[in-house]
């Protein structure tokens with residue numbers, strides 16, 4: 001399932017609309033090169049979950065928690081960025097697995113590095129840069145397949 005965006009506002013909107021498909025306990029692994037728009041996507045996703053403060057890149061803190069205000073049972077957004085992590089050992093040290101909570105959603109930038117921690121039941125979002133302002137956002141993963149219809153609507 002993929003969605004094309006032109007400009008950061010469109011990626012933010014894609015993130016906001018994507019948030020409506022999320023359920024408590026979901027783990028979203030974001031991949032794509034530096035500057036692809038991962039943080040931009042999360043900013044919209046946070047808005048879609050009813051986070052009131054602005055989502056900034058957590059690069060220096062690795063994980064940030066945001067309180068959510070929605071009626072879907074998602075009380076917390078964990079936003080991690082493992083860009084600076086260089087080995088799987090370090091990923092394991094971060095204990096990211098603990099971010100998987102019943103009433104929370106975890107979103108991980110450079111999530112492909114952390115994939116072994118989470119196993120198969122994740123949603124993957126890959127952002128490809130196609131031009132200055134153009135991005136293609138691909139959604140996949142076992143966690144996405146059971147809501148393929150909603151995803152297809154998100155993509156169209």
Ligand code: ADP
Nearest residue numbers: 006007008011034035036037038039040133135
């Ligand atoms: P990442 O977290 O992947 O490193 P950011 O979201 O921090 O990326 O930054 C994306 C950069 O690309 C921003 O400077 C943004 O203005 C720019 N940009 C241009 N077009 C887009 C687009 N379609 N979607 C997202 N960002 C875009």
Ligand code: MG
Nearest residue numbers: 038039057109
């Ligand atoms: Mg980022």
